[in-house]
Amino acid sequence: MSSILITGAGGYVGQELAAELLRTSSPDTTVTITDVQAPPVPPSVASGDAASRLKTVAADLTSPQAVDELINESAPYETVFLLHGIMSSGSEANFDLGIKVNLDSTRYILDRLKATMPGVKVVFTSSLAVYGPTKPGFVISESNLPPVPLSSYGSQKLIIEILLNDYSRRGFLDGRAVRLPTVTVRAGKPTQAASSFVSDIIREPFHGKKAILPVAKDTPVWICSPYTIVKNILHARDVPKEAFGDSRSVNLPGLLITVQEMLDALEQIGGPEKRALVEEKYDADVDRIVQSWSPLFDSARARELGFADDIPLIENIKRFAGSLA
Amino acid sequence: MSSILITGAGGYVGQELAAELLRTSSPDTTVTITDVQAPPVPPSVASGDAASRLKTVAADLTSPQAVDELINESAPYETVFLLHGIMSSGSEANFDLGIKVNLDSTRYILDRLKATMPGVKVVFTSSLAVYGPTKPGFVISESNLPPVPLSSYGSQKLIIEILLNDYSRRGFLDGRAVRLPTVTVRAGKPTQAASSFVSDIIREPFHGKKAILPVAKDTPVWICSPYTIVKNILHARDVPKEAFGDSRSVNLPGLLITVQEMLDALEQIGGPEKRALVEEKYDADVDRIVQSWSPLFDSARARELGFADDIPLIENIKRFAGSLA
Incomplete structure (x- = not known):
C-alpha cells in the first residue's frame, strides 16, 4: 500500500503526471490529486481499476485548515509532488496572490509534512526562471551562476528551493527540486505564464x-516536451538522495x-x-x-543524475x- | 529632520553603528535603536546632544504588534538597518527560533515597511554563510557561484536577500544586503555564532x-574589523541604487x-x-x-561600489x- 499526493493537479502537467503514476505504479498505489477546483480524472485514465485508485480533492492550499485535512499523520504519503502555483505573469501582475500561493502555501505544506510525516519524499517543480539574463553565449549550469530572479515568480520558486534544501539537509524531509524548462506543447488553455x-x-x-x-x-x-517532463518529474523521486550532494536543485534538460x-x-x-x-x-x-x-543550459548534472534528454x-x-x- | 532605525542594536555591531550614526549625521537626525531588551546607550556616545537624539526601545520583533508600534506611517524612517537575528550556531541548534527571528520577523518588517513607508531604504546585514564550501583555491565572487548554504542561518539570510531584491526591483523598498565577513575583534561577550x-x-x-x-x-x-564593517554598513546606505544592477547583494571586503x-x-x-x-x-x-x-573572496564588486578594504x-x-x- 502506498499513497501519493499531487498538488496543482488540475494543470496540464499534473494531469499527465497523475495518469502516468496510475499507469506505472503498483496496483495498491493510490494517487490523490488536488487543486482549487477538484481536478478532473485525466482523460487517459481508463475507468475501472486505475480510476478507482485515484482520489480527487478540491482544496484551497492557502488555507491551513485545508492543508491539515489533506496532510495528516493518519494517512502518510510516500511521495508528495508539489506542482501548484501562480505562474509567471500572474505573480508579476498580482504580487500578493503570487506570494500567498507560491511561497506561503508551499511553506506551510512543507512544515505540515515535517510535522506529520517527517522524512517524506517531496518533489517540487521549480523553474529556470530562478535565473536572470546572462551575457550572450553564457551557458548556465547549477554551479556556475548565482540565481538572481528578475520576477516575483522566480524569487518565490527559489525561496522554496532554499527551504527544501535546508529541510532536506536537516532530515525534516527528503526534497528534490526540478527546474522546468518551458513545457510545450501543453494541452488545455492558454495560461498566465509569460511563456x-x-x-x-x-x-x-x-x-x-x-x-x-x-x-x-x-x-x-x-523547451521540453510534456512527455519528457513527466518522465523527469517521476525520475526526481527515484534518484538516491545521496546523489544530489549539497543541493537538491536540478536544471532539467531541454x-x-x-x-x-x-x-x-x-x-x-x-x-x-x-x-x-x-x-x-x-x-x-x-x-x-x-x-x-x-x-x-548545460544539462550535465541532470544527465549524471539519470534525467532524460528531450x-x-x-x-x-x-x-x-x-x-x- | 530625519529618522533612522536600527534593529538588533543591543549587539556589538549595532552599538557601534548607532554611535557612528550619531557622530556623523546632521544634528536633526534621530536614531532609534531596538532589541529584545532595550539596548544600552553606546559607551562612546557622549551625554548631552548626541544622547538626546538617541531613542532606545525594547521590542520583540517576532511580535507583529511590536513591529507595528515601531514602524508606522506617522513617523517614517529615512533608513532602516536590519541587524537583528539568531546567529549561526544558535539557528542550527534551535531551528524554530532561528526561522522565527531570522526569516519571519524580518519578512514581517519588510512587509510593514512596504505598507507604511514604501520605498524606504533598508540595509540588511547578511552573511558570507550564504555560501557553502568550495573547491580548494576557488575564489568566490557575487557572480561566479550559486549560494548553497549549509546552515539554517545561511539559508534564512539568503531568503531575506531574495525577498529584499524582489521588493527593491518592484519599488516596494530600496534594499541593500551586505554579506559580512567574520567580524573581529568584537567587544562584549562570546556569542552564539560558530565564529x-x-x-x-x-x-x-x-x-x-x-x-x-x-x-x-x-x-x-x-575577517573584517568592526571599524571597517561599520563604515561599510553606512556606505551601503549611500550607494546610488542604480549602481547595484540586478542584485542588491554585496560580499563585503575582508x-x-x-x-x-x-x-x-x-x-x-x-x-x-x-x-x-x-x-x-x-x-x-x-x-x-x-x-x-x-x-x-574576490571583493571587486564591493570596491566598484565604493566599499572600503579592511x-x-x-x-x-x-x-x-x-x-x-
Whole structure:
C-alpha cells in the first residue's frame, strides 16, 4: 500500500503526471490529486481499476485548515509532488496572490509534512526562471551562476528551493527540486505564464484557432516536451538522495530552439493553413519577462543524475497532433 | 529632520553603528535603536546632544504588534538597518527560533515597511554563510557561484536577500544586503555564532580571561574589523541604487588570515602571557560549521561600489587593545 499526493493537479502537467503514476505504479498505489477546483480524472485514465485508485480533492492550499485535512499523520504519503502555483505573469501582475500561493502555501505544506510525516519524499517543480539574463553565449549550469530572479515568480520558486534544501539537509524531509524548462506543447488553455505562447502557437492552430505570438520570431527558447517532463518529474523521486550532494536543485534538460523553428515545425506537420493562424502581435510586458530568461543550459548534472534528454521538436509536435486524432 | 532605525542594536555591531550614526549625521537626525531588551546607550556616545537624539526601545520583533508600534506611517524612517537575528550556531541548534527571528520577523518588517513607508531604504546585514564550501583555491565572487548554504542561518539570510531584491526591483523598498565577513575583534561577550572564537581568542586574553580555540590553528578565516564593517554598513546606505544592477547583494571586503596569524598578532601586541590564555580544545560541531565557509573572496564588486578594504590585522588588534585603555 502506498499513497501519493499531487498538488496543482488540475494543470496540464499534473494531469499527465497523475495518469502516468496510475499507469506505472503498483496496483495498491493510490494517487490523490488536488487543486482549487477538484481536478478532473485525466482523460487517459481508463475507468475501472486505475480510476478507482485515484482520489480527487478540491482544496484551497492557502488555507491551513485545508492543508491539515489533506496532510495528516493518519494517512502518510510516500511521495508528495508539489506542482501548484501562480505562474509567471500572474505573480508579476498580482504580487500578493503570487506570494500567498507560491511561497506561503508551499511553506506551510512543507512544515505540515515535517510535522506529520517527517522524512517524506517531496518533489517540487521549480523553474529556470530562478535565473536572470546572462551575457550572450553564457551557458548556465547549477554551479556556475548565482540565481538572481528578475520576477516575483522566480524569487518565490527559489525561496522554496532554499527551504527544501535546508529541510532536506536537516532530515525534516527528503526534497528534490526540478527546474522546468518551458513545457510545450501543453494541452488545455492558454495560461498566465509569460511563456504561454510557446504552447499557444502550436496548440491553438491545431484546434483551428488563432494564436498570438507576442515576441520576435528569432527569440530563442529552452523547451521540453510534456512527455519528457513527466518522465523527469517521476525520475526526481527515484534518484538516491545521496546523489544530489549539497543541493537538491536540478536544471532539467531541454532543447534550445527559436520561435521560428517552432513555426516551421508547425507548418511542416500542420500545413500552411495552421501556420497562418499565428498572428504576430508584439507585447512588451511578455517580451520583457521572456528576455529575462536565459535559453542556454548545460544539462550535465541532470544527465549524471539519470534525467532524460528531450525528444526532437518534430517528434514532440507529431505526438501532440496525434493525441488530438 | 530625519529618522533612522536600527534593529538588533543591543549587539556589538549595532552599538557601534548607532554611535557612528550619531557622530556623523546632521544634528536633526534621530536614531532609534531596538532589541529584545532595550539596548544600552553606546559607551562612546557622549551625554548631552548626541544622547538626546538617541531613542532606545525594547521590542520583540517576532511580535507583529511590536513591529507595528515601531514602524508606522506617522513617523517614517529615512533608513532602516536590519541587524537583528539568531546567529549561526544558535539557528542550527534551535531551528524554530532561528526561522522565527531570522526569516519571519524580518519578512514581517519588510512587509510593514512596504505598507507604511514604501520605498524606504533598508540595509540588511547578511552573511558570507550564504555560501557553502568550495573547491580548494576557488575564489568566490557575487557572480561566479550559486549560494548553497549549509546552515539554517545561511539559508534564512539568503531568503531575506531574495525577498529584499524582489521588493527593491518592484519599488516596494530600496534594499541593500551586505554579506559580512567574520567580524573581529568584537567587544562584549562570546556569542552564539560558530565564529565567536575568532573574537574570543583576542578579546578574552586582553581582559585577562581564558579563551577556547575550537578549530585547528591553520584554519583560514575571512575577517573584517568592526571599524571597517561599520563604515561599510553606512556606505551601503549611500550607494546610488542604480549602481547595484540586478542584485542588491554585496560580499563585503575582508582579510584572509589564519588563526595562527591571529595568535601571533595577539602575542606581538599583548605579549606571551595573553597568548598563553588561549586554550586549544577541538569542537567538532563548531569546526563543521566553520569548515563549511569559504575563506576566499574576490571583493571587486564591493570596491566598484565604493566599499572600503579592511585595515591590517595588527592595526585592528592595536585599536581594540587601545579601546580598553
